[in-house]
Amino acid sequence: MSLSTFLQQCLTGISLGGAYALIAIGYTLVYGILRLINFAHGDIFMMAGYFMIFAMSSFPWFIAIPLVFLATILLGVTIERIAYRPLRTAPRMSVMISAIGVSYLLQNLATYLFTALPKGYPEIPFLKKIFQIGGLSASLVTFLTPVLTLIIVYVLIVLINKTKIGMAMRAVSRDYDTASLMGIKINRVITFTFAVGSGLAAVGSILYFTDRMTVFPFSGSLPGLKCFVAAVFGGIGSIPGAVIGGFILGLGETALVAMGFSTFSDAFTFILLIVILLIKPTGLFGEKTTEKV
């Protein structure tokens, strides 16, 4: 493999990784706060793809993109309100089952509304423009993704560490009960978390689908699961961990496909999962907690 091809593959990998990272952050944020694996997150990502298709067919891109954002955030927040909030005091299994149910519902809803046939993802003109940097050529979106990801992550980390709401989020994820006793408005914090996660999913979906070019009802389930694995790998509850997990996943997958093992590219994700669960279940950047007997 020549150097330029190798670098080209790296670029593809980093780009894919960036999209994965954004989605993985959504999982990690929600898990950190609610200890819930939001199985529906991947499907929210998928719905964002469909939202874009419909938005772009009626509006120019500079109106469509914010609309998609709003719609996706609304969807995420509504799901939390309807399917997760009532089960706050229920055993963990119930909430997980609810999440699975929501995922199931979204997939069936998409199949019903948009049919199971893949729909073409609209081209956002400037994103698909091909650029040449050095010996590498790719569409703007491929270059943009990792950069955008890092910017967003930086903003997020500042948000979490320097703002009031960020501190509230950290408090709730540390100790839910005490945080509520301290006067933190739990519902608001949780709604905000879901809003952020869904917003990230919307960004991720734009970046992901622009390259992929088609959306179908199950486009979200496997990437969703993979991104969850990425979050676990990096340490669930840790944003840097989710980002690193996303990039490693993206690079690893691209490498496997380049080497001709594309059928294993999906299994690769799960092998990664098993490995990390065996060696360090709390993930690369995760923390250990002990139970008081």
Place this chain on the structure above:
Amino acid sequence: MTNVLQMKEITMQFGGVVAVNGLSLEVNQDEIVALIGPNGAGKTTAFNCVTGIYEPTFGQVDFLGETILSNTPKGKMQKLYTGDIVPRSLPTISNTPDVITKKGIARTFQNIRLFGQLTVFDNVLIAKHMRARQNVFSATFRLNYKVEQQMREETMALLEEQKLAHLKNEIASSLPYGLQRRLEIARALATEPKLLLLDEPAAGMNPQETQDLTDFIHQIRDSYHLTIFMIEHHMDLVMQISDRIYVLDFGKLIALGTPDEVQNNERVIEAYLGVSDDAED
């Protein structure tokens, strides 16, 4: 006096915190020994070291002459270790809690851990499971009905002795608090222990219940030939019932002796009530 339990220089360190610091104690046959100390002194941690829930950072636990737990700081802990006792090389012997129960040590828990959704009868019956000779096939296909019969009879007998028989089909979590404690002790007894560890058995009880418990503990000690080691805060119970008392503060042993000796020990009073203002000059 046979030595039933011996803790030798047990030190338990979590990260940078030394929860139990060089604790040595012994419990002899038929004794009722109490472990007391202010909250956070490390009493339950010490219990957990004996029953195998925690692996002690350093030290040894002997039960009926056999070393059941033994450890010395390894790896990262070697650098972090800040316990009082200088660690020397000890063999590494570790056992999971179920093995230790099989050897004859049973316990109750500070925050009552019953099998909440199961009946009173099942709670005790499950504890009998350990001593039964069976495997999953003989149990499933009912080839072992004699063994099952025997377990049930023994469970019923135990429930009758503990005056819980009339509640046998009640759901455990629906019982009043005092009865739940009684059930937890009954369940521990079902494992046919030689040493019974009670973690704050009188917690949440009123004076009358505490008195009943005192009589109860004497009675089970006698009828089941038990040795009892308990953690307790209710001083009336402790002073009335204990043969000897060990006092822990910040993980260290600060006093030991008979109830009289301990009651008048200055360090103990200090630990519980603090130093008086006069002494600070």
Place this chain on the structure above:
Amino acid sequence: MKKNKIYTLLALLAAIGLLAFLQANRSEYSYQISILERSAIYAVVAVSMNLLTGFTGLFSLGQAGFMAIGAYVVAILTIPVENRASVYYVDGISPAIANLSCPFWLALILAGVVAAGIAALIGIPVLRLKSDYLAIATLGFSEIIRAVISAPQLNQITNGSYGLKNIPGFPNLFVAFGLCALCILVMVLLINSSYGRAFKALREDEIAAQAMGLNLFRYKQLAFVISSFFTGVGGGLLAMFMRSIDSKTFSITLTYDILLIVVLGGIGSVTGSVLGAFLVTAGREWLRFFDSPLTIGGFQVPLFRSGFRMVVFSILLMVVVLFYSRGIMGSNEFSWDGLGRLIKGIPARFRKGNAQKGDHTS
């Protein structure tokens, strides 16, 4: 008590009579029969999942993977030798298995054994994980199994993405339902035995169970392995029912379907799982009318078109999860007395109009 035994015997005779009738009129009732068969097979897998999740408290999402293993074992061992070359038409069949064949009942047992064996291996690393991680890890293994089965490198054994067909079906209905009933019966015996009690103790409080002398890992392994045995057998039964299988059949969606059956029926109730399996399978068919346009008195009802059925189904399931989280049976089992009380209570229910509120077990 004797009354109950008589009722049970009567019910059994009625069931056998029904089977005999259906067997005799096979072609006429083939649609209904296939629904019943599929329900029965899902019931077996649902009970096995309940054994693990409801009774032992181990939330595992690996069912599809073990079903796949069972299905492929049965398929490989029972496709008639003379047909094999044509089934493996792309890459040919591996000589090691080309002539390996055995009667279906043995193949089913082997299906279970192989699934159980793999479960034992997987259990070693996976069972020490906390509940959420256990769910994801088992899900992961299920996907890995599926990837391995469809890998082109293994085409000579599994026929990769082309699938296996010409799997011989059940000789007759009695065999089909009899096998399902047998599996469920054994699992019920286990649950009501001392080991079943030990599993429940594990679910209630692990630390207390350990303190009572139960070796956690050993009992978790036992539950996991036994559950996977029956899941594997269920997969084998599914292969015999469907006559042809491929890896797509065993996607995560299958696991979710079983999970929703278990939740609908009641986590911790065998009767619930069986009922749930029949309700869901039959219900899915019955809901088919949502899929075609509906006109009432010349007025076209909106929304009714292809795909609506699954949306309605998903919404119904969400309703169960949110409002009736204990499911139909809660954690109760069937009893003739209970049925009697239910029937007698119906007039009173109409008067009061009260809905069953779920109260959560922790």
